[in-house]
Amino acid sequence: MKKNQINFKFKKILLLLDNFIEKCYRDDPELDECLKYSGNKFASYLHEGIPEIDLENVEPVVIDEISISLGDTEDAYRATFSNIEAYGVSNISVARVRNDIETYQFQITYEIPFIKV
Numbered sequence: 001m002k003k004n005q006i007n008f009k010f011k012k013i014l015l016l017l018d019n020f021i022e023k024c025y026r027d028d029p030e031l032d033e034c035l036k037y038s039g040n041k042f043a044s045y046l047h048e049g050i051p052e053i054d055l056e057n058v059e060p061v062v063i064d065e066i067s068i069s070l071g072d073t074e075d076a077y078r079a080t081f082s083n084i085e086a087y088g089v090s091n092i093s094v095a096r097v098r099n100d101i102e103t104y105q106f107q108i109t110y111e112i113p114f115i116k117v
Contacts, residue, residue, distance in 0.1 A: 039094035
């Protein structure tokens with residue numbers, strides 16, 4: 001793909017995203033709340049996907065491998081699971097946002113109420 005094609009596609013995505021997110025302004029005294037609202041507005045589309053920007057349904061999320069360990073001794077319980085399909089991730093919501101707009105740093109806390117594997 002040529003540079004001009006990439007720039008065009010990126011601009012198209014930005015214009016289309018305008019329909020799926022809320023605009024927030026850096027001088028807004030409630031910027032954190034605006035970012036939270038905008039994140040939740042966008043997250044509400046994740047279950048179905050957004051074909052206009054080539055974003056497919058996010059489910060299932062495939063986890064290549066996950067290991068758990070209970071205890072520190074040799075006889076502790078250990079298990080490794082492979083090729084896990086997780087459902088429920090599209091029910092994500094933004095619970096909290098803290099920003100430092102001067103350094104462009106954001107701390108975002110997400111909640112996923114239930115994940116089924």
